[in-house]
Amino acid sequence: MGVRRDLKRARRRTGLADRASVEIVRDPSGTVREVRAAPLAPPLASGSLADLPFGHAAGTPDAVLLRRRERDGWRPVTAAAFAAEVAAVAKGLIAAGLEPGGRVVVMSRTRYEWTVLDFAVWAAGGRSVPVYPTSSAEQVEWIVRDSGARFAVTETAANAATVTTGTAGHPRSPRLWQLDSGALADLTALGRDIPDDELAERRGALTPDTVATICYTSGTTGRPKGCVLTHANLHAEAANTVELLHPVFQAVTGRAASTLLFLPLAHILGRTLQLACLLARIETGHFPSVRPDELRPVLKEFRPTFLVGVPYLFEKIHDTGRATAERTGRAASFDRAERIAVRFGEAHLRTLLGTGTGKGPGPGLYAARALYDLLVYRRIRKELGGRMRYAVSGGSPLDRDLNLFFHAAGIVVYEGYGLTETSAAATIVPPLGPRPGTVGRPVPGVSVRIADDGEVLIRGGIVFGAYWNDPAATEDVLRDGWFATGDLGALDGDGYLTITGRKKDILVTSGGKNVSPAVLEDRLRGRSPVGQCVVVGDNRPFVAALITLDPEALAHWLSVRKLPPDTPPAELVRDERLRAEVQRAVDHANEAVSRAESIRAFALVEGEFTEENGLLTPSLKVRRHAVTAAYAEQIEALYRR
Numbered sequence: 001m002g003v004r005r006d007l008k009r010a011r012r013r014t015g016l017a018d019r020a021s022v023e024i025v026r027d028p029s030g031t032v033r034e035v036r037a038a039p040l041a042p043p044l045a046s047g048s049l050a051d052l053p054f055g056h057a058a059g060t061p062d063a064v065l066l067r068r069r070e071r072d073g074w075r076p077v078t079a080a081a082f083a084a085e086v087a088a089v090a091k092g093l094i095a096a097g098l099e100p101g102g103r104v105v106v107m108s109r110t111r112y113e114w115t116v117l118d119f120a121v122w123a124a125g126g127r128s129v130p131v132y133p134t135s136s137a138e139q140v141e142w143i144v145r146d147s148g149a150r151f152a153v154t155e156t157a158a159n160a161a162t163v164t165t166g167t168a169g170h171p172r173s174p175r176l177w178q179l180d181s182g183a184l185a186d187l188t189a190l191g192r193d194i195p196d197d198e199l200a201e202r203r204g205a206l207t208p209d210t211v212a213t214i215c216y217t218s219g220t221t222g223r224p225k226g227c228v229l230t231h232a233n234l235h236a237e238a239a240n241t242v243e244l245l246h247p248v249f250q251a252v253t254g255r256a257a258s259t260l261l262f263l264p265l266a267h268i269l270g271r272t273l274q275l276a277c278l279l280a281r282i283e284t285g286h287f288p289s290v291r292p293d294e295l296r297p298v299l300k301e302f303r304p305t306f307l308v309g310v311p312y313l314f315e316k317i318h319d320t321g322r323a324t325a326e327r328t329g330r331a332a333s334f335d336r337a338e339r340i341a342v343r344f345g346e347a348h349l350r351t352l353l354g355t356g357t358g359k360g361p362g363p364g365l366y367a368a369r370a371l372y373d374l375l376v377y378r379r380i381r382k383e384l385g386g387r388m389r390y391a392v393s394g395g396s397p398l399d400r401d402l403n404l405f406f407h408a409a410g411i412v413v414y415e416g417y418g419l420t421e422t423s424a425a426a427t428i429v430p431p432l433g434p435r436p437g438t439v440g441r442p443v444p445g446v447s448v449r450i451a452d453d454g455e456v457l458i459r460g461g462i463v464f465g466a467y468w469n470d471p472a473a474t475e476d477v478l479r480d481g482w483f484a485t486g487d488l489g490a491l492d493g494d495g496y497l498t499i500t501g502r503k504k505d506i507l508v509t510s511g512g513k514n515v516s517p518a519v520l521e522d523r524l525r526g527r528s529p530v531g532q533c534v535v536v537g538d539n540r541p542f543v544a545a546l547i548t549l550d551p552e553a554l555a556h557w558l559s560v561r562k563l564p565p566d567t568p569p570a571e572l573v574r575d576e577r578l579r580a581e582v583q584r585a586v587d588h589a590n591e592a593v594s595r596a597e598s599i600r601a602f603a604l605v606e607g608e609f610t611e612e613n614g615l616l617t618p619s620l621k622v623r624r625h626a627v628t629a630a631y632a633e634q635i636e637a638l639y640r641r
Contacts, residue, residue, distance in 0.1 A: 020244055020430055022441055022495045032450075035495035039445030041239035043461055048206035048231040050122035052278055057083035065278060067285045067302075068112045074285055074302065082116070085184070089120035090202075091194035092187025096151065096175060100125035100202060103147045103214065105174060106265075107131040107140070107163065108155035109288035113179050114265045115274055117153055120187075122231075125202040128213045129226075130266035132618035133159055134611045139224070141166035144174060146226060146469055147214050155179045208232035214468050215268050217420050226468030227420045229268075236461035237423035238275040240444040245392075245414075245431050246280050255387070258283040260304045262290050264618065269394055272424040273308050290620075292316035293552070296383055303385040310395040311402075311526070312620060314413065316552075317383055318402060319528045321376065323556040330375075337372035338405055344369045345404030349434060369408055377409035384411065392416055394425060395620070397499060397518070399526035403436035415439045417499055421483055422446075423462040427497050438496040448497055449482065455503060456489040457482040488516065505624060507538040513596045515543055520589045520599060521622075527585035529553035529578070532609040532616070534627045535599065536635055542600040544638045546631050547582060548608050549573075557581070573604035603634045 025034035056065065061080035068075045098104065104121045106128055108114050121128045129147045131140060133155055144152070144167050152174040154160045160178050167173040177183035212231045216224040246257065259277060261284050263270035277284045285302050289295060292313055299307075307313075325334035344361055351360030361369070369377075381388065391406075394416045406413050416428035417439035427448060429440035442448045446460035463483045466474045477484045488506075489499045501516030508514055517535035524533045524545065531550035537543035549572070557578065558565055572578060582604060590598040609615035615627050628635060 020444055024495050032491040032493060032495065034447060034449040035442055035491055036447040037442040037444050039240060040243035044208040044232045044235040046208065048122060048208065048210055049212060049235060049275065050119060050203050050206055053083040053086045053119050056281065063281055064283055065281060066112065067283055069285060085116050086119045086123055087199060088188040088191060089116055089184055090123035091191025091199055093120060093124040093126065094194050094198065094202065095191045098124050098126050098151060100205060102126045103129050103149040105129045105131050105144060105149045105152035107133055107152065107159045108179055109133050110262055110265050110270060111286050111288055113184055116184060122212060123199060123203050125205060127211050130215060132264060132266045134618050137162050137166035142223060143216055145170065149174055151175050153177045153179065153183050206231065215420050225470055225473055227464045228466045228468050229423055229464050233423045233462055233464060234272060234275055236445055237272045237425065238279050241425060241428065242276045242280045244444055255305050257306060258304050259306050259308065260285045260287055260299060260302045262287040262295055263308065266618065268420045269308065269424045292320065299385040303387045305387050306390045307388060308392040310620065311393055311398045314393060314398060314402060314406065315526050317380065318405060319553060320383065321380055322528065326560055334376055337376040340368045340372055341405040341408035342401050345407040380409045381411065390414065394418065397522045399523055400437040402526050417497065419485060421464045422458055426458045426462065435496050438498050440497065441495045448491065450489060450491055454488045456485045456487045458485060459483065509537050509543065510539055510541050515597045519592050523589040523592055524585055527588050529557055529581055530585050532622060534622055534624055536628060540639055543597060545599045545602040546605050546627065546634060547602050548605055569606040573606060579604065601638050603638055605631055605634055
């Protein structure tokens with residue numbers, strides 16, 4: 001019960017509970033149309049984020065900022081050591097010819113060297129251009145050409161080959177270094193003759209309005225666009241989220257905060273998380289994979305106090321727990337634990353927040369929760385390292401029941417919402433006001449408005465200034481100081497935002513019913529054995545779905561039923577027992593919508609949606625148009641039945 005008692009205690013501390021104030025604006029009918037959150041951190045008044053490592057080194061040189069994974073464990077990196085490494089690499093970039101404002105591509109998985117490079121590029125007066133390590137030569141060609149980058153640092157020889165192939169037709173290919181071949185050492189050696197004064201001059205010329213990074217969108221609907229983000233944008237995001245979350249999380253856990261960063265640093269959420277941790281001197285380790293089977297043992301090794309992840313991680317932690325229970329003949333016990341968790345979570349939140357009707361958990365529910373803590377919930381905590389008591393989930397909505405499951409297990413998951421154009425989170429669930437099913441209130445210093453057509457609009461210091469080399473696209477989304485997100489949503493009476501879908505993704509059935517596929521897809525993906533899915537039905541008589549099977553869940557399903565692991569996929573997708581399992585997931589999704597919006601038919605399709613086959617973006621978002629084109633025949637077959 002520790003985290004729940006501590007949440008109650010923290011809420012009673014008005015110094016924490018009343019820190020984030022919001023103004024709610026209603027229209028004449030009483031509907032909430034806008035929420036404005038007062039900032040908690042002052043804006044960056046001078047200098048830039050490049051000053052951050054050097055400020056820490058001057059003030060707290062022996063403080064441990066990062067932990068670097070090595071063969072014999074996690075080596076601490078002090079503020080002084082980190083600043084020295086950043087300075088040495090920055091000098092190397094200057095010696096290599098990087099001019100103020102020059103662009104440097106960084107193509108690597110998440111690792112310690114990425115962080116050093118990010119700050120070194122800034123300290124040398126440059127602008128970092130992150131590229132996903134899974135990007136194709138064609139994608140790299142576009143980003144390098146559009147950004148005008150003259151330098152590139154890649155992780156592997158394969159990444160370097162992709163850059164070389166992609167830019168072969170350019171008049172001037174970028175100068176390349178490879179992390180796996182000692183890029184940082186090479187740059188350090190190159191910059192030995194650059195005087196400290198020159199580096200200080202470069203860093204001193206930067207201002208809050210200097211461009212820090214050109215971060216390209218994942219391109220779900222077309223060619224990626226480069227979002228121009230300044231040092232002030234990134235600081236507003238990092239500083240205000242730190243001020244909102246960090247004091248409360250420390251009060252809840254009673255421990256110094258630490259986290260394992262595994263989100264791609266090419267994604268804006270990973271970058272701003274990194275900045276927030278450095279601002280607050282939160283010990284951070286790096287790990288290059290978001291795959292749960294690879295991540296779980298490292299979580300047990302690092303033992304973070306909090307995580308920032310995507311729904312996929314929490315879904316797979318839950319599914320692994322159930323699979324383990326099924327293998328040991330305890331599937332029914334796990335299912336009861338899940339039902340108890342949802343009931344307990346709902347009742348506990350009512351008493352914690354003083355909202356809704358009905359009583360809090362009674363003695364019987366507390367006793368059931370204690371029993372299943374011994375049987376199930378503590379195993380979930382162990383999977384996440386044993387010390388974790390809170391997490392932040394972003395990227396897409398987390399299933400509400402799954403959120404409640406983790407709440408009962410002693411891990412409060414706070415959801416957030418944002419885009420590359422908003423420097424990551426524009427809203428986040430307040431740490432003393434969890435409300436599963438919503439993405440929270442505006443981040444301090446941000447305003448959220450709902451337009452007449454339901455589109456979510458955002459304004460504040462976190463909002464980008466332009467798309468690189470694309471004034472027309474910029475004009476399309478920046479209107480009178482507001483950024484038009486393209487997402488649909490609603491604000492409740494307390495200023496919490498719920499995202500209901502994408503404007504461009506809305507399906508209109510032949511019967512005239514508007515359907516948001518996101519609601520159905522998010523719930524479907526949260527249920528085993530579903531892997532990925534796409535809901536269809538535009539100009540069709542009813543809603544249907546294409547569904548892939550999660551490989552781990554499928555292997556488990558075969559094992560439990562003592563079926564050959566190499567059973568042909570074509571045979572599996574027709575297996576009525578497996579289809580019945582998927583139908584239960586579909587039924588769960590349909591509970592969230594009306595009959596007219598519900599999925600009436602589905603097709604199990606062979607294979608997976610992946611980055612490699614072009615059906616997923618690097619941030620694990622489905623390329624909807626690519627999927628519907630690839631599976632056009634299967635979609636037609638759904639409507640011929």
